[in-house]
Amino acid sequence: MENSPENSFIEVLTQLQGAGALRRLILVGSWCLLVYKHLYDNAPEIPALRTTDLDFLVREPKVQIPKINTPDVLEKLGFRPQNDYVSGLTKYEREDLEIEFLVAMMRNSDSIVKVPHLTLSAQMLAYMDIASKYSKQVSFKGIPLNVPEISAFVLHKILVQPLRDKEAKKEKDAETVRSLSDLIIDRNDLSVRTKEIYSELPPKLRKKIISEAKSKYPNIVKILEA
Numbered sequence: 001m002e003n004s005p006e007n008s009f010i011e012v013l014t015q016l017q018g019a020g021a022l023r024r025l026i027l028v029g030s031w032c033l034l035v036y037k038h039l040y041d042n043a044p045e046i047p048a049l050r051t052t053d054l055d056f057l058v059r060e061p062k063v064q065i066p067k068i069n070t071p072d073v074l075e076k077l078g079f080r081p082q083n084d085y086v087s088g089l090t091k092y093e094r095e096d097l098e099i100e101f102l103v104a105m106m107r108n109s110d111s112i113v114k115v116p117h118l119t120l121s122a123q124m125l126a127y128m129d130i131a132s133k134y135s136k137q138v139s140f141k142g143i144p145l146n147v148p149e150i151s152a153f154v155l156h157k158i159l160v161q162p163l164r165d166k167e168a169k170k171e172k173d174a175e176t177v178r179s180l181s182d183l184i185i186d187r188n189d190l191s192v193r194t195k196e197i198y199s200e201l202p203p204k205l206r207k208k209i210i211s212e213a214k215s216k217y218p219n220i221v222k223i224l225e226a
Contacts, residue, residue: 005052005096009034010143012054012097015074021070024118025057026131026132026146026148027057028102029054045182045186047175047176047179054100055099056100056102057104059146061122070119070120074099079092100123101121104124105129110124111123126159127156131156134149135148150180154177154180154194157173158217160173161212178217182219
């Protein structure tokens with residue numbers, strides 16, 4: 001297999017699927033763009049992938065189901081565990097990819113959460129419940145993969161963009177939202193779904209989204225106020 005970012009991604013997915021771990025995860029972050037390109041006929045509005053950070057959201061971190069040794073799967077692929085002994089978080093690095101596991105916010109829990117059924121630790125991040133609630137299973141290169149609906153991906157990105165600590169990442173996220181909103185506004189089914197998901201969010205989140213959209217994303221305003 002040719003050594004490319006996409007092939008490395010497929011290699012990771014294939015091994016996680018074979019171990020039974022992939023169905024317990026949701027792909028989040030910028031690698032979703034590659035999947036959306038596949039799903040939406042290589043639409044030009046979907047930006048090219050520009051990251052080596054590969055993030056997975058654990059669907060049910062505390063569920064009592066048989067354990068899978070996920071670190072062993074990754075280490076066999078050449079990933080090295082990078083342990084933060086202060087926080088307890090472990091990431092997995094190879095020269096071409098860095099894998100991190102995430103969980104949605106939970107009450108009365110530390111920011112780093114142990115996931116016994118996957119034998120790993122995951123970082124708790126805000127707004128990930130949107131990606132979790134509005135995810136679906138798709139087929140990517142013959143691999144069943146859970147990803148957020150593209151409408152949920154955009155609404156989530158609007159919320160997290162102001163939280164970025166680096167200006168370059170803030171602008172990259174803003175560009176992604178603007179590009180994807182061009183796709184959504186031109187497809188009635190996606191526009192309807194975006195408005196539907198937005199209407200189901202708590203009022204506080206709707207207020208944040210519309211405030212951000214009015215200052216940065218005019219197409220999102222048109223979609224949500226149509």
